[in-house]
Amino acid sequence: MKQIRMLAQYYVDLMMKLGLVRFSMLLALALVVLAIVVQMAVTMVLHGQVESIDVIRSIFFGLLITPWAVYFLSVVVEQLEESRQRLSRLVQKLEEMRERDLKLNVQLKDNIAQLNQEIADREKAEAELQETFEQLKVEIKEREEAQIQLEQQSSFLRSFLDASPDLVFYRNEDKEFSGCNRAMELLTGKSEKQLVHLKPEDVYSPEAAEKVIETDEKVFRHNVSLTYEQWLDYPDGRKACFEIRKVPYYDRVGKRHGLMGFGRDITERKRYQDALERASRDKTTFISTISHELRTPLNGIVGLSRILLDTDLTAEQEKYLKTIHVSAVTLGNIFNDIIDMDKMERRKVQLDNQPIDFTSFMADLENLSGLPAQQTGLRVVLE
Numbered sequence: 001m002k003q004i005r006m007l008a009q010y011y012v013d014l015m016m017k018l019g020l021v022r023f024s025m026l027l028a029l030a031l032v033v034l035a036i037v038v039q040m041a042v043t044m045v046l047h048g049q050v051e052s053i054d055v056i057r058s059i060f061f062g063l064l065i066t067p068w069a070v071y072f073l074s075v076v077v078e079q080l081e082e083s084r085q086r087l088s089r090l091v092q093k094l095e096e097m098r099e100r101d102l103k104l105n106v107q108l109k110d111n112i113a114q115l116n117q118e119i120a121d122r123e124k125a126e127a128e129l130q131e132t133f134e135q136l137k138v139e140i141k142e143r144e145e146a147q148i149q150l151e152q153q154s155s156f157l158r159s160f161l162d163a164s165p166d167l168v169f170y171r172n173e174d175k176e177f178s179g180c181n182r183a184m185e186l187l188t189g190k191s192e193k194q195l196v197h198l199k200p201e202d203v204y205s206p207e208a209a210e211k212v213i214e215t216d217e218k219v220f221r222h223n224v225s226l227t228y229e230q231w232l233d234y235p236d237g238r239k240a241c242f243e244i245r246k247v248p249y250y251d252r253v254g255k256r257h258g259l260m261g262f263g264r265d266i267t268e269r270k271r272y273q274d275a276l277e278r279a280s281r282d283k284t285t286f287i288s289t290i291s292h293e294l295r296t297p298l299n300g301i302v303g304l305s306r307i308l309l310d311t312d313l314t315a316e317q318e319k320y321l322k323t324i325h326v327s328a329v330t331l332g333n334i335f336n337d338i339i340d341m342d343k344m345e346r347r348k349v350q351l352d353n354q355p356i357d358f359t360s361f362m363a364d365l366e367n368l369s370g371l372p373a374q375q376t377g378l379r380v381v382l383e
Contacts, residue, residue: 167242167263170249175199175216178258189235208232219246219259229266241270301328 162182169180225247242263305325
């Protein structure tokens with residue numbers, strides 16, 4: 001079967017190579033020759049000899065029948081070959097389509113795999129997005145809670161500042177008010193909104209504003225806190241003395257944004273302090289006056305007793321005069337001690353380190369304490 005297919009293919013190839021006409025003529029000639037040979041062989045076998053008429057008859061019959069049969073066969077074969085070629089082309093196209101389909105299938109598989117990967121990535125991204133969304137919801141909730149706590153703390157701090165009787169205020173770098181508490185509003189007669197962006201000269205009297213500006217300049221220039229006292233006027237005309245402390249304030253990165261001020265009403269303390277100072281001065285004046293008034297007669301007693309001690313006296317008279325003299329001197333020392341105590345209170349006392357006669361001191365002490373002792377029936381003896 002394989003050889004037959006090969007011969008048929010060779011037949012077809014030869015026909016296509018020579019062409020239909022030449023191939024038909026060649027095939028007809030071959031058939032005529034074959035017919036003559038067969039006729040001669042058959043005649044030879046049947047009659048034992050070959051006559052010329054047999055040869056002519058074979059040639060004539062071959063020439064008459066063979067071309068048509070060969071041409072018909074060639075046409076059929078040619079059509080079959082064309083059909084085969086068309087079929088081959090179709091098969092080739094089918095192969096190409098198959099290869100293209102295979103490529104498309106591979107590409108489709110790749111696309112499907114890529115699409116599956118994209119779907120998986122998208123699902124993963126959606127899961128991550130959902131997780132991020134949940135985290136964002138948690139963060140938003142935490143931020144809302146923190147905001148509520150911050151508002152509560154801010155409200156508490158504001159209530160605390162407004163409840164404080166002390167002044168609280170803050171000014172920016174342009175020396176404009178940025179905020180204050182209720183006590184500051186009462187002092188200035190303006191609300192916090194009205195105070196914002198106002199400067200000291202817009203709020204205080206010219207004299208008070210001058211000192212406020214001066215102290216602000218010191219704080220801004222040296223970046224240090226400052227404490228001082230200042231009298232300020234309320235809108236109703238009432239005056240109050242405040243102990244004011246100003247400090248610069250900074251943000252987290254250390255940038256200065258202005259100053260904060262705190263003021264405490266020390267009017268009563270100031271008045272009490274002034275009253276104490278006046279009382280101290282009056283006491284000093286009184287002590288100085290009474291000491292001066294009493295020293296004059298005491299000096300007279302001391303002088304006269306000293307003169308009398310230089311005269312002729314009995315022992316008892318001398319003893320009494322010494323007692324009078326020592327008592328007067330002691331009373332003078334008491335006045336000196338009172339003055340020294342006043343000086344000690346005013347921290348103006350000075351110690352006088354002088355040597356004394358201890359024997360005379362003991363004798364004066366015996367005379368001074370002996371007279372009161374005798375009045376009670378006692379006797380003072382120093383050994």
